[in-house]
Amino acid sequence: MTVGTDWALAWIRRTADVIAEHRVELITLDREIGDGDHGENLDRGFSAVLPKLETLPDGSTPSDVFKVVATTLISTVGGASGPLFGTAFLKAAGAVSGREEIDSAGLVELLTAARDGIVLRGKADVGDKTMIDAWSPAVEAGAAAAESGADERTVLDAAAAAAEAGAVATEPLVAHKGRASYLGERAVGHRDPGAQSSALILRAAVEAAT
Numbered sequence: 001m002t003v004g005t006d007w008a009l010a011w012i013r014r015t016a017d018v019i020a021e022h023r024v025e026l027i028t029l030d031r032e033i034g035d036g037d038h039g040e041n042l043d044r045g046f047s048a049v050l051p052k053l054e055t056l057p058d059g060s061t062p063s064d065v066f067k068v069v070a071t072t073l074i075s076t077v078g079g080a081s082g083p084l085f086g087t088a089f090l091k092a093a094g095a096v097s098g099r100e101e102i103d104s105a106g107l108v109e110l111l112t113a114a115r116d117g118i119v120l121r122g123k124a125d126v127g128d129k130t131m132i133d134a135w136s137p138a139v140e141a142g143a144a145a146a147e148s149g150a151d152e153r154t155v156l157d158a159a160a161a162a163a164e165a166g167a168v169a170t171e172p173l174v175a176h177k178g179r180a181s182y183l184g185e186r187a188v189g190h191r192d193p194g195a196q197s198s199a200l201i202l203r204a205a206v207e208a209a210t
C-alpha cells in the first residue's frame, strides 16, 4: 500500500472540514493565550484552498496539491500560523516532489520536511509551547513506526497520536515564542492553539488514508 494524490486531496478536504468543525474551539484556545483568531485564520485559509483544488489538472501529484495549499495559506491567512503552515506544506511538497505514490518512508520525509520548515520559519524549539510541540513528537513517532515496518496509515496514526499528546503536553508550559510568550506564567494551564490545530490536521491525514 502507498498513498497518492487521492490521499493528498482527501487529507486537505478533510482538514478543511475538521478546522471548520473546530473553529470555535481554536478561537477559544487562542482567546486564552493569544488574540482569539486562530480558528478564524485557519478556517479562512483552508476554505480558500478548496476551490483551488478543483482547478488542479489531471495527473497532478501530491506535491502539486501541497503547493496549492502552501501558496493559498501564505496569501490568505493573516497571523503567524499562515506563513508557518504555509512553509510546512511548501517543504512537504518539496520532499515528495515528482512522486505519484508515497510509502511509509516517504511519509516520514514529508513530515520531517514540514516540521523543519516550521522551525526554519519560526525558530521555535520543543517546549516553547508552539505547534512544534505537536509536530516534533509526530515526526519522531512516525519515524519509529516506519522503522518498525508499519504501513502508511499506521505511520500517520502514530504521528497523529503523538501530536495529540504533544498538544495536551503544552498545557503546563510557559511560552517562549508567539503572542503567548508575552503572558509569562499566565500562559500556564492553557493549551497552545497551533499545537491543537496541528494535531487536528495530522488526524485528518489518517482519516484520509482509510
Ligand code: ADP
Binding pocket: 030, 034, 035, 036, 037, 038, 041, 042, 078, 079, 080, 081, 082, 084, 118, 121, 122, 123, 124, 129, 130, 131, 132, 177, 178, 179, 192, 193, 194, 195
Ligand atoms: P497570531 O498569533 O499571529 O494571531 P495564529 O493565532 O493564527 O496567529 O497562530 C498562533 C499559533 O502560531 C500559536 O498557537 C503557535 O502554535 C504558533 N506560533 C506562533 N509563533 C510561532 C513560532 N515562532 N514558531 C512556531 N509556532 C508559532
Ligand code: MG
Binding pocket: 030, 034, 035, 036, 037, 038, 079
Ligand atoms: Mg491568534
Ligand code: MG
Binding pocket: 035, 037, 078, 079, 080
Ligand atoms: Mg492574530
